[in-house]
Amino acid sequence: xxxxxxxxxxxxxxxxxxxxxxxxxxxxxxxxxxxxxxxxxxxxxxxxxxxxxxxxxxxxxxxxxxxxxxxxxxxxxxxxxxxxxxxxxxxxxxxxxxxxxxxxxxxxxxxxxxxxxxxxxxxxxxxxxxxxxxxxxxxxxxxxxxxxxxxxxxxxxxxxxxxxxxxxxxxxxxxxxxxxxxxxxxxxxxxxxxxxxxxxxxxxxxxxxxxxxxxxxxxxxxxxxxxxxxxxxxxxxxxxxxxxxxxxxxxxxxxxxxxxxxxxxxxxxxxxxxxxxxxxxxxxxxxxxxxxxxxxxxxxxxxxxxxxxxxxxxxxxxxxxxxxxxxxxxxxxxxxxxxxxxxxxxxxxxxxxxxxxxxxxxxxxxxxxxxxxxxxxxxxxxxxxxxxxxxxxxxxxxxxxxxxxxxxxxxxxxxxxxxxxxxxxxxxxxxxxxxxxxxxxxxxxxxxxxxxxxxxxxxxxxxxxxxx
Amino acid sequence: xxxxxxxxxxxxxxxxxxxxxxxxxxxxxxxxxxxxxxxxxxxxxxxxxxxxxxxxxxxxxxxxxxxxxxxxxxxxxxxxxxxxxxxxxxxxxxxxxxxxxx
Numbered sequence: 001x002x003x004x005x006x007x008x009x010x011x012x013x014x015x016x017x018x019x020x021x022x023x024x025x026x027x028x029x030x031x032x033x034x035x036x037x038x039x040x041x042x043x044x045x046x047x048x049x050x051x052x053x054x055x056x057x058x059x060x061x062x063x064x065x066x067x068x069x070x071x072x073x074x075x076x077x078x079x080x081x082x083x084x085x086x087x088x089x090x091x092x093x094x095x096x097x098x099x100x101x102x103x104x105x106x107x108x109x110x111x112x113x114x115x116x117x118x119x120x121x122x123x124x125x126x127x128x129x130x131x132x133x134x135x136x137x138x139x140x141x142x143x144x145x146x147x148x149x150x151x152x153x154x155x156x157x158x159x160x161x162x163x164x165x166x167x168x169x170x171x172x173x174x175x176x177x178x179x180x181x182x183x184x185x186x187x188x189x190x191x192x193x194x195x196x197x198x199x200x201x202x203x204x205x206x207x208x209x210x211x212x213x214x215x216x217x218x219x220x221x222x223x224x225x226x227x228x229x230x231x232x233x234x235x236x237x238x239x240x241x242x243x244x245x246x247x248x249x250x251x252x253x254x255x256x257x258x259x260x261x262x263x264x265x266x267x268x269x270x271x272x273x274x275x276x277x278x279x280x281x282x283x284x285x286x287x288x289x290x291x292x293x294x295x296x297x298x299x300x301x302x303x304x305x306x307x308x309x310x311x312x313x314x315x316x317x318x319x320x321x322x323x324x325x326x327x328x329x330x331x332x333x334x335x336x337x338x339x340x341x342x343x344x345x346x347x348x349x350x351x352x353x354x355x356x357x358x359x360x361x362x363x364x365x366x367x368x369x370x371x372x373x374x375x376x377x378x379x380x381x382x383x384x385x386x387x388x389x390x391x392x393x394x395x396x397x398x399x400x401x402x403x404x405x406x407x408x409x410x411x412x413x414x415x416x417x418x419x420x421x422x423x424x425x426x427x428x429x430x431x432x433x434x435x436x437x438x439x440x441x442x443x444x445x446x447x448x449x450x451x452x453x454x455x456x457x458x459x460x461x462x463x464x465x466x467x468x
Numbered sequence: 469x470x471x472x473x474x475x476x477x478x479x480x481x482x483x484x485x486x487x488x489x490x491x492x493x494x495x496x497x498x499x500x501x502x503x504x505x506x507x508x509x510x511x512x513x514x515x516x517x518x519x520x521x522x523x524x525x526x527x528x529x530x531x532x533x534x535x536x537x538x539x540x541x542x543x544x545x546x547x548x549x550x551x552x553x554x555x556x557x558x559x560x561x562x563x564x565x566x567x568x569x570x
Contacts, residue, residue: 358513388543389517412488419489424514429521 003157035066046112050075077134166190167215182279247271252369278314355384396428478526500554
């Protein structure tokens with residue numbers, strides 16, 4: 001049985017169960033199945049053939065989910081697009097060679113529009129030759145070109161084939177994000193209920209958890225930090241919540257211990273997902289620990305020069321617009337630097353985000369963690385800035401807790417605190433304040449572009465004296 | 469020259485700021501002869517980086533211009549402007565004059 005056949009079976013067996021809460025209304029599996037059939041007819045009418053590349057502009061609405069299922073059943077190659085990044089839409093659709101744009105209308109129907117592009121990429125040809133549906137996801141790399149990853153949907157969904165039950169899950173992550181799609185399919189295959197939210201603010205998400213008795217909340221550390229800071233968790237009844245799964249960026253220890261103290265009844269687990277590999281199963285050592293075991297059938301890991309490499313059956317076929325990130329023997333180079341302790345791993349951060357100060361390595365997450373401990377600091381983003389003396393210096397952008405603050409006094413307080421907790425080369429040299437929120441629609445930190453510019457660094461005269 | 473006092477004032481503030489981070493026995497004195505960075509200087513590379521940024525921020529506040537002290541031009545000078553307080557002061561004057569002529 002293929003994964004999609006299994007999904008069909010789940011839809012039939014659980015036709016009367018809640019599959020989705022959208023705009024506070026519950027939809028049953030039977031309703032979603034009918035909608036998917038309607039979309040299938042529309043795809044047929046429009047002439048979307050198997051193997052066509054179709055951008056799907058949608059979110060977790062009943063028609064969006066129905067369209068995704070219908071397209072996959074048709075063995076189309078789907079490019080989910082949640083529309084949170086309008087500035088890169090044109091470029092992304094061009095990179096993906098989208099031949100069709102399928103969008104959800106307000107009345108629940110879908111509209112299919114043909115583009116003038118032809119999708120002839122080798123990876124697409126490979127999917128077509130096997131008659132497998134595909135999914136194209138953009139890697140949410142912090143800088144540079146968005147990289148388009150091509151997945152064989154049959155491989156990506158294979159792990160859901162065995163029967164299991166999923167909890168009622170809040171859809172915090174996005175429709176075009178590997179974590180968001182994983183949560184969606186986890187819920188559908190496990191006949192759980194997906195609780196969608198109007199927006200991704202702490203208030204809206206927790207309100208949905210309270211109102212619809214959410215049991216699982218997948219979220220980013222940035223979101224969780226904002227939730228704690230604003231005291232949102234105290235305003236809503238979260239007794240139904242059993243698990244918070246955090247991922248997408250490193251979790252600061254401070255946030256984790258605050259979270260564990262604030263919600264003692266909730267199990268905290270870390271997830272590890274990459275657009276390139278799919279969402280992997282992990283097991284946290286305990287709720288207070290950022291050490292994880294990477295699990296999952298057929299998933300293997302190794303560490304080479306301190307960097308994590310993974311081999312997974314759910315790995316993408318490749319990038320449309322970038323060289324292969326796999327080693328010759330098929331290991332994916334994550335670019336994540338890790339520490340190992342027995343079977344457990346701790347993810348320190350992206351190698352590309354590490355700031356090299358006179359030869360010493362600084363992990364932005366470590367410094368941000370210390371900055372967040374300072375009273376008066378609401379958010380902190382640390383990045384590198386070119387400097388001729390040490391190559392790079394550490395700079396911090398701080399959003400203060402209130403508008404009423406003395407910049408000079410706060411800067412001194414921050415530096416004093418940093419001196420007690422960080423080595424000299426890790427202390428932000430330049431500290432600026434602004435009151436803009438520092439996270440994007442994905443509730444992930446936005447770091448300055450300068451920290452990835454290795455080319456820029458190479459051009460600078462770097463004094464080779466190491467810092468103390 | 470009034471500017472001279474203002475520039476020295478900015479450097480003095482930066483020295484004080486750095487001193488607040490240094491142990492008792494490594495405190496910088498403030499005079500034009502005070503050695504900053506070099507064989508007899510009191511600052512290590514991180515100290516210098518912090519000091520330079522403090523002076524840059526001070527100049528921006530005092531003169532309303534953004535001055536980059538540590539760049540390729542400064543690093544390629546035969547005599548580093550960061551040797552002493554005096555040499556730094558002279559270098560700042562040169563940069564400020566250049567700014568005014570642009």
